[in-house]
Amino acid sequence: MGLGLSLTAVIALILLVFAGVKGANLHLLFGAVIPYAAFIIFTIGVIYRVVKWGRSPVPFRIPTTGGQENSFPWIKQNKFDNPSTTSGVIVRMLLEVFAFRSLFRLTKSELKDGKLVHGSDKWLWLAGLAFHWCFLIILIRHLRFFTQNVPFVIQLFEALDAFFQVGVPLLYLTDIFLVGAVTYLFLRRVVFPQVKYISLAADYFPLLLILSIAVTGILMRYFIRVDIVGVKQLTMGLVTFSPVASESIGVIFYIHVFLVSVLFAYFPFSKLMHMGGVLLSPTRNLANNNRMVRHINPWDYPVHVHTYEEYENDFREKMKKAGIPVEKE
Amino acid sequence: MAKTKIPNPDELGKIDYTPPKKHWMDIPVEIKPDMYCHGAKAKSLKVVDFPNARDWTPAEADWKLPEDWKKIVLEGISERLKKYRTFHVFMDICVRCGACADKCHFFLGSGDPKNMPVLRAELLRSVYRKYFTTGGKIFGKTAGARELTLDVLKEWWYYFYQCTECRRCSLFCPYGIDQAEITIIGRELMNLLGLNIEWIAGPTANCYMKGNHLGLEPHTIKSTIDFFVNDIEDITGVKVEPTFNRKGAEILFITPSGDLFADPGIYTAMGYLMLFHELGLDYTWSTYASEGGNFGFFTSNEMAKRLHSKIYAEAKRLGVKWILGGECGHMWRVWHQYHNTWFGPMDFLEEPVSPITGTKFANAKSTKVVHLVEFTADLIKHGKLKLDPSRNDNLVVTFHDSCNTSRGMGFFEEPRYVIKNVCNHFHEMPDDTIRERTFCCGSGSGLNASENMELRMRGGFPRANAVKFVHEKHGVNMLANICAIDRAALPPLMDYWVPGVRVTGTHELVANALVMKGEKERTVNLRNEPLPEKGGDSDV
């Protein structure tokens, strides 16, 4: 259900650009107006969502503890899986965000009949990590289009990415890994019944969208050459708020940019917000020091209780007979 | 239950039991016998002034819901989204990666897809999308959204009472989404409609009025403990002298009332008494704060606070310096992660210091509650206890980490240190099944009733399976733990899956090994079974 719909949506989006650029010559719309709009939606949307989450308070400090707590000096604490200090929490979050620590827990390998066997989960961690890292590096690489003199850092990323110096133009490793990882993440949703069962259109759509973005990007770089000078002119124009959409660039570029715009605009409304959510997750970003430091609940209110006095009134005679001390004789 | 036609013998092999492939939203819930607990009774809910109290039966079609139940639920969700960042974030960020799917003991034991944590959360999330997100409102089912209907409500009830709030899924989730938190909120919503289960509502009412889940009245508590005192004297020749509601004691001791009631918990309670006596500890029991556990926690956060206030109030009234807590699982999650927020700052108490060793419990300096097992570990570390572990030589012990102390606290080394010092034969279960990855007993969060025995057996299977492994490999015959629900729930679990393995609290082991001043030569252990012969490991 969700799969067909997502596929249709992505194809429709591509056809839309084709018609818009080739048919109606809406270069400026697809090259500048929509990207601007998408960027604005992205920025405002993400801020709105995060602020909205942030406005829900954290009444209780409930970290999920993944190792030995802070105890006696002679018991070794697991400071990152069960942090009791802010610095420990920071390390825990860094491990979570940059190494997918919790997912990695799934990846225990084991010896079975003398052979090393990995659960299928190892692939989830690996593909997830490869996907996110490649996406980040590719994003950084793309900054070259938005800077007049390409900064050294970006050049360094490019150099490392093209480490093997294969092909002309040089082959970026991240391109290959990204496509591979996204394909795996997509296939597991189609092939594993267990994952298929829980998957929604909202799961297929972003994967297909990102895959299309990657494919159009790769096509542009390696196969269907576009007018690079025109591209840079447009991107620099976007940065300096004086966009010039050249007709010579080639439609594939507009498809690429439009899909990216859709991704950006879709982002704040979707599960892709997990990027912000992981940082706000109270089971991960709090120190396990409840017995040392009091956590305040901002909406705490007094509750109705059964007091000792009421209790003693209920049982005074029985207590006295049993020799249990009472307040009122 | 599904009825099967009677096939002729030739056809038997051809029957296809593969269930139909349907979207989960299209499979209505089936309330199956042996899988659920009785509905809460009106009188139990009335004691704590809960709304919509009435007698109702889950198996019947009519749940006698209030007319505006839908409105109540949706307003309840809206309110909780504003109150809990956990709930709000967890409703939004799941990417359905499936990492949690096979981490749930109920899924592992049953194969029911709605027991996958991700799907159990989607049961609620789908309704959240429909009423609280733009995408869900517009795209409906395509966006994974659905209407709140009576069937959906029943499905919630059925599956939120098939979650033991053990947090194993949360450990493996890349975003820390905690099904326990969603279940807690889900059960709060149920309670707005009077849809608790009696096994939780009854003890909650008891605890509220009488101070403990079992409804033991003050004189009964005293006589129960007097009974233990007599047994201890018979076994050791030492007369221990516990006090009750005594003002001016240094320490208030609180433990789950389950330890006063049934085997093998009572032996653990006897262990507490013997240890404290041997130390000459200046402590008191309380008949008012006579419950460490908190079935209110399985009802709503407010009810949890209402029940736990007794502990705090009683410590104040008696003027003790600090509080010592017995062996319990969820009691320690509540104490560790909630109590201080509810009742702090505990200015009227002092920073806990062991009167025997002088050790400051720095990790408890704000709440001033110390776990008995850390207290004992400290005693052993300082050589303050005379122990004869050979008295436990007939036992080959393994340790079951309770979910709450594991994933809500990180309490792993302390109990192991104690057990290894009082037992000579200890073997760990496999890595995937202990410490933070421990499997639930299958009966936590108020699900240890009798009527749902089948649910308990399947939920406890992954745990039992690991016990079975060490039972066969190392001859393990005793399953130690630090949780009262474990002590109640694991014996039948072992009886079904691994006959030959018994269950014990950690302080029963301590007390058996404890050489007391002035004791007679012991011939039997706390269970009145002959002690193993000295020097002979032959029966191991």
Place this chain on the structure above:
Amino acid sequence: MNLNALLSKKKAAILKRWFDFIVNTYPADASQFLKIRKNQFTNPVGHTVSQGIEDILNGLLQETASEKLSLFLDNIIRIRAVQDFTASQAVIFIFYLKKAIREELETEIRENHLYEELLALESRIDVLSLQSFDIFMKCREKIYDLKATELRDRTIKALKRANLISEVNGEESDTKDVNKVDNSNNIKQTKEVN
């Protein structure tokens, strides 16, 4: 080649077929999980089943005593007895062995005229299936027994406590009456609650 030799030779294939038949009695999304995960502890059901059927087939081939075979059956049936299966559904897995063998060895059996041996083997499997019913019943009885025991223990415990109170305070006649009322309350409470 006789049937036993054939079975030994094709054991892996038969077991795979048999296993797949069995896991297909679970919902599709669960059955895939049961197949993929091999870990004894993170997939206890899948592991117990695959280990169990291997033991059973080996037992049949080596003419193991039926008590021993019964133990292997027990491991699997004990699980299926708490998994929503009816009696026939719970024990059908043993019939699936027949199906697996017939399908896997169809040609060989026909070509080598092994029907007589096949019948003998199937009779042995029939015996296993009868044992399986017994085991299933025992498991179910155990469940009810556990339920009953829990209820009984709680009641007895409550009664004991009630008596105990009478004994302790028994000398004073006036408290006796108080306690009588009180005790019955206690029994009621405790029965209902824990």
